[in-house]
Amino acid sequence: MTLPAKALYMLQVDNLQRLLIGPVNFKIPDGSCLALTGPSGAGKSVLLRAIVDLDPNQGKAHTQTVSREKVPAPQWRKHVGLLPAESGWWANEVRSHFRTPEKTRARLPDVLMPVAAMDWEVSRLSTGERHRLALLRALENTPEVLMLDEPTSMLDQKTESAVEDLLRHEIGQGLSLLLVTHDAGQPERLADRLMWLENGRLSEVPIGTQVPA
Numbered sequence: 001m002t003l004p005a006k007a008l009y010m011l012q013v014d015n016l017q018r019l020l021i022g023p024v025n026f027k028i029p030d031g032s033c034l035a036l037t038g039p040s041g042a043g044k045s046v047l048l049r050a051i052v053d054l055d056p057n058q059g060k061a062h063t064q065t066v067s068r069e070k071v072p073a074p075q076w077r078k079h080v081g082l083l084p085a086e087s088g089w090w091a092n093e094v095r096s097h098f099r100t101p102e103k104t105r106a107r108l109p110d111v112l113m114p115v116a117a118m119d120w121e122v123s124r125l126s127t128g129e130r131h132r133l134a135l136l137r138a139l140e141n142t143p144e145v146l147m148l149d150e151p152t153s154m155l156d157q158k159t160e161s162a163v164e165d166l167l168r169h170e171i172g173q174g175l176s177l178l179l180v181t182h183d184a185g186q187p188e189r190l191a192d193r194l195m196w197l198e199n200g201r202l203s204e205v206p207i208g209t210q211v212p213a
Contacts, residue, residue, distance in 0.1 A: 008029060008030040008064060009027040009028065009029055009030070009064070010028055010029065010030040010031070010032075010063055010064055010144055010145055010176035011027065011028040011061065011062075011063055011080065011144075011145045011176055011178070012026075012027045012028075012061065012062055012063075013025060013026050013027075013051060013059065013060070013061045014059055014060045014061070015058070015059040015060065016047075016050060016051065016057055016058070016059030016060070016061065017057060017058045017059055018043075018046060018047065018050040018055060018056070018057040018058075019043070019046065020043065020200045021043045021046060021047055021050070021197075021200045022058075022059065022200060023059060024047065024059075024197075024201070024202045025202075026195065026202060028145065028176045028177075028178060029176070029192070030064070030174060030176060031171055031172070031173075031174045031175065031176060032171065032176055032177075032191075032192045032193075033167075033171055033176070033177040033178075033179055033190050033191040033192055033193075034177070034178050034179070034191060034192065034193050034194075034195065035179045035180075035181055035186065035187035035190065035191035035193070035194045035195070035207075036178060036179065036180045036181075036194075036195050036196075036197060036202075037180070037181055037182060037187070037194065037195075037196060037197070038196050038197035038198050039198060040182075042197045042198050042199075043197060043200065044149070044180045044197055045084070045085065045149050045180065047197065048082055048084075048147045048149055048178070048180065049082070049084075051080065051082075051147065051178075052073075052076065052077050052080055052081075052082045052147065053068060053073040053076055053077070054073075054082070061080070063079050063080065063144045063145060064144070065079065065144065066079050068080075078141065078143065079143055079144045079145065080143060080144065080145045080146075080147065081138050081141055081143035081145070081146045081147065082138075082146075082147045082149070083134055083135055083138045083146065083147070083148050083149065083151060084149050085149040085150050085153070087130055087131055087133075087134030087137075088134075089122045089130065091122070092121055092122060092123070093119070093120075093121055093122065094117060094118055094119070094120050094121070094122055094125070094133060095118050095119060097122075097133075097137055098118075098136075098137060098140060099140060099141075100140060101118050102118075103140075104118065104136050104137075104140055105118040107136055107139075108136070110136075110162065110165075110166045111132040111133075111135065111136060111159070111162060111163055111166060112132075112158070112159050112162045113129060113132060113133070117129070117133070127154050128154040128155050128159065131151070131154055131155075132155075132159070132163065135148075135151060135163065135166075139170060139175075143175070144175075144176065145175075145176045145177070145178065146170075146175060146176075146177055146178075147177070147178040147179075147180075148167075148177060148178070148179050148180065149180045150180055150181060150182065151163060151167075151179070151181075152164065152181075152183065152186070153181075153182070153183070164186070164189055164190055167190060168190065171190075177190070177191075179191060187207050188207050188208055191207060192207075193207070194206070194207045
């Protein structure tokens, strides 16, 4: 992807620190994807939770429209959403987890699920199906920035390609992504930039660089 010469920054993180992470600084331009990788246990998921203010941390973060320090955490998370590696489900029926289930129903084929799945019970869903539905739920909230923690790790190649196509479409519509992945090829398929997290520090590496899994 080629960014405009004067990119607008949809997410800017300044001097963020949490436990053994940081301070870290980065920016994500509007309508682009920053991929984040690193060894297991480096704190990638912890960093995402800190950015959305689910865990105590220091530092600042803001989008083009709102500063994290000036709004309550739940309001901040409407602008900067997080899809964790394990999604939450609190009701028996799938449709109960969506504000506009019929509108989302039309998007189910985008993640290779039948439209009837909106009427299923959650107990019927596989782990991968839950995660795909949770992605649609996160997109339903129309965040400015969406942070994804291993969004395709449980999917077969065909379904992974469908999810990546959906994400590319959303990026094209102006959504900015922060993508945590251990898939060595995924940054090249989706991202504009790649950063490596290790020992609490972020460093940028060229996309296509062979980094340890």
